[in-house]
């Protein structure tokens with residue numbers, strides 16, 4: 001949540017920071033602001049709304065300066081408003097700060113400061129921390145860096161903080177715990193960001209700051225320290241990402257671009273891993289822990305949202321192919337329970353961003369109890385990737401649309417490859433089935449591309465149903481989680497209420513909702529459950545519900561029963577979700593666009609949920 005950007009160097013900082021904020025808007029977009037040193041003072045510009053609203057409010061004012069910090073906010077403490085927007089200025093007006101995260105004990109700190117006569121201009125926890133730091137600096141007559149270090153010892157919660165001050169305006173001081181921070185290293189200049197996207201066109205050399213580290217960043221110097229004031233050696237890594245990956249490339253929205261990228265991202269995910277001829281799957285991280293996985297008592301999958309849906313599909317696949325008991329847990333519940341974790345358990349965390357706070361804490365807790373943690377993560381070098389013992393990246397490239405699409409299919413591919421590898425090693429899958437599934441996987445990119453070439457029908461369906469008030473999504477078996485995912489996408493993108501359900505379970509309640517106004521979307525491909533789902537469709541038709549169905553090419557039975565169909569190529573039921581989800585992503589997208597919604601930045605959402 002919240003995007004942060006910083007620049008210090010010789011160039012004009014404002015355009016760099018604004019451009020960076022636009023790239024980070026997926027993290028939050030209810031207000032934005034910058035603080036810049038203009039040779040005399042720190043000036044703050046901030047505005048409720050998107051970064052474009054901030055730019056518009058600044059208009060033709062000449063914003064000059066070579067060191068600047070900027071923020072795009074997802075509100076936690078205090079409603080979205082100009083006054084709660086970051087940056088905040090300290091009581092003296094000499095220090096400006098931006099913050100991503102939550103200061104959990106802010107109320108106590110605020111009380112202390114109120115007793116000392118402080119007056120707050122906003123309702124944010126950020127302004128409290130900032131004044132707490134300034135108070136320490138004044139009382140101890142110490143440097144800002146020292147004051148920050150002292151303050152952080154009193155702070156509980158998660159944060160990335162950037163500070164600039166009047167007395168050393170070229171220096172940005174940063175600290176991290178629980179939220180991401182990347183520093184780009186240029187020639188006599190440094191860039192800071194919540195991810196690397198704001199710095200991509202300037203440098204490929206980056207340092208990922210770790211928790212409990214402080215960075216003192218000047219144009220020509222980067223000093224990393226721990227909270228004990230010991231210097232650390234920054235580990236400079238080369239970024240493996242091109243600018244084109246974070247641009248729309250001719251598409252109207254990132255979401256559409258990312259949906260259409262799936263033939264390629266699915267292929268990328270298998271590249272160098274799947275070798276059908278040799279009959280092998282190479283996954284070093286999984287190989288390293290293969291023995292433990294094979295002998296595991298159970299696998300506990302921990303994730304949130306769309307990643308949790310990928311976990312549900314994986315549950316069915318792993319149980320089928322590996323005969324290992326699997327449980328799928330919402331990270332936000334799991335972390336606060338007192339779950340039984342045995343040392344023979346494998347914890348499998350799934351996350352696109354690798355920064356989801358609940359997932360991160362859940363695996364850290366499990367790790368403390370001795371479990372082996374495997375991560376299936378998209379963002380390289382992210383916190384969950386680093387907290388895992390091993391795992392596999394999904395290699396889907398940056399996902400910028402707030403609704404997850406290509407990351408989901410990549411997660412399915414990685415999880416299926418893992419299950420196949422383990423099942424084959426364990427001997428719980430026959431050689432024949434294994435070879436067949438390898439071939440099935442290999443042709444998924446082609447089949448996904450086929451769907452991309454047949455989207456006209458989906459657009460028409462979107463037009464027809466865009467005014468619906470509610471939707472029901474039903475699926476069985478491997479496609480049950482796809483129904484959940486379809487419903488989630490529709491809610492997020494079009495604000496239409498949608499529920500996903502196991503098709504057979506609908507008789508236990510949701511069928512009461514069915515009437516001639518309710519579109520019911522079935523995920524009904526040809527699989528072991530086909531006859532059953534056909535019966536479920538008939539039950540809906542008998543109650544005058546409208547049936548939309550994702551069906552296998554050539555399935556006349558389902559076609560006849562449906563009011564509208566979205567076709568996918570035939571595929572084995574284990575890999576089918578990689579295809580069946582695509583028409584549902586497109587349906588949500590086209591309905592969202594038809595309703596005039598901001599599909600890349602749906603209201604109230606943020607891509608990376610770094611608060612609990």
Ligand code: F6R
Pocket residue numbers: 304305306307308350351352353354355356359402403404405488489492607608609
């Ligand atoms: C839905 C969506 C969210 C995320 C969830 C977990 O479109 O994007 O539900 O899936 O916030 O995020 P990650 O996968 O980054 O842990």
